[in-house]
Amino acid sequence: MQSELVMPSGIETSELDVGQQQGSSNRPLQLVTLENSCGTRVTLCDLGASLYSIHTRDRYGHSDNILLTYADPQHWLENNWYLGVTAGRVANRIGGAQFQLGGATYQLPANDGENHLHGGPQGLHTKRWQVVQSESTARFQSVTFRCVSDDGEGGYPGKLVVELTYCLDEKDALTLEYRAVSDADTPVALTNHCYWNLAGRDGILEHELEIYADHLLRLNEQLIPTGELLKVDDTPVDFRKRKTIGRDIEWWPGGYDNFWVVDETAEKVLKPIASLVHPASGRSVKIVSSEAGVQFYSGNFLDGSRNRDGGSPMNQYAGLCLETHGFPDAPNHSNFPSVILQKSEEYRQTTIYQFSTE
Template sequence: DGNLENVALTFDSIPEFLTKPNPFFGATAGRVANRIAKGKFTLNGQTYTLATNNGENHLHGGVEGFNKKVWDAEPYTNDSILGVKMTYRSPDGEEGYPGTLTSTQWIELTPDNTIRIRFEASTDQPTIVNLTNHTYFNLSGIKGDVLDHEFQFWADYYTPVDEGLIPTGEIKDVTDTPFDFRKPNKLGDQIAANGGGFDHNMILKQEPSDEMKHFVRVKHPASGRVMDMYSDNMGVQFYTGNFIENFAGADGKTYQKHWGFCLESQNWPDAINHENFPSPILNPGEKYEHRIEYRFSVED
């Protein structure tokens, strides 16, 4: 009906992102998104120790990950596309990671209501990298929780986790589990069946390729808003805002548990510590590439 509403958890102003703690609203997470067990990994025979900022584990790049950096930004327009090119140079040793990593991302809004994100990165030493976007979506217009949203994942497998949300190394079939969203399911029903919220890696691919795959469709039946997600990466972290509580957000609203969901296109979590997971290693002369699209539409 031509009514516009916000569909992402956020603040009222840019300075608030720089002065208030927040759970990665709209952020780029890196140098390695998601968790690394006990903040340790071994690369080419050398063990590296990272900040442990999530219990005993390392999360989303550490104490001052890429989400807390002000990137160099250059806006542009091209064929009706509105975009921004952003670059950040992470020095050797930052947060414990080896190598100087130069990361660039392009974020674009297209005339057909698609948010398109593209990452590239290069390094001068062997390192590990896993960049993602960490936006919390709520297709209701932030009127409450997202338990009434319907989700469909084109995912046959997921990676189970331990009590610290670290993958066990198992690759498990979703059949007869609350992780089976291969047909549209109401989120609240699946959360009830799971005994709590989701914070799990849903497997998009088991072999790397540059193919953009349609992976998730989310619908808010009351408004008719639909979001389809496409990615060329290996997995998507499905997070349902389990740790949000009494958070002062935009427009005078107080965000609570399950008021947003994240679809974090990524390599699998803690991949450097699991030989059977896709490798997150980036070597000099190689280029890390990763593409995401969030396509918005309306259905009756």
């Protein structure tokens, strides 16, 4: 890895050649793999502190990669679909690519029409993170990544130092622990943007999803929150009872790309967020998080222009995202729970993926 850290026995490291390009981007990607006795293998990448792949067994003992992973390593350098990355400083969209804080207006890069998306072109997903700690015991394997975002980078105030620990345990749970501090007040809302496909192939319309939320945020035509909460009762976005993703998607124009509000108070306590099941393979993942809710994105903009690791094109609905974070566009809505990290205070976020078979 980039540091002098020596990995403990049992944690694998490797490199992925991304070919010859101008600048420093032709450095090989650094990969770290965690593994448990359940047969789960989690491979992480230093670029964006990303979830590169997750291999789990189905009910028949067959192992598949249950994330979308680019077949061409060079696509990780572009990654316009944000596969597996740590999204931030502020995940999701900021309307008008600006916000006000402390009496000042901060202009951000507009990389999603007129709006700012996932921290912009200089977001945390573009940075090479450094491995600063690792551990391997009889109960778990873990690795901690760190990166620094300088004051003014991406338009954001304050020098931000972020650490992200991945821990895979023997109960088949993968825990993501985020921590961050800043030397000035600044908005922070981090998440992982991996695309799930529990079948390991085909699409996700036959997956069954449950989201423990009574409301979601109303959006305008640019997918920016209006500030209103909508009840999900008797609508295509009601996932309070498990149902196939394909059942009602045609009644929701453009496919799902919304924020479901699990906890309107945004209290930082662990709570069940969602459960995803692929009935044919028996694989399931349950998501528990400290965050207010989840952005469920059904892979609407995947267009088949890039292939996944098995060689098949990643077409629309090839994978789905379940991004746990604070309210999107929160800096521009006084009625939303704040995502402002105060100077010298600590940002913390925990999300747990519990794997199992049914």
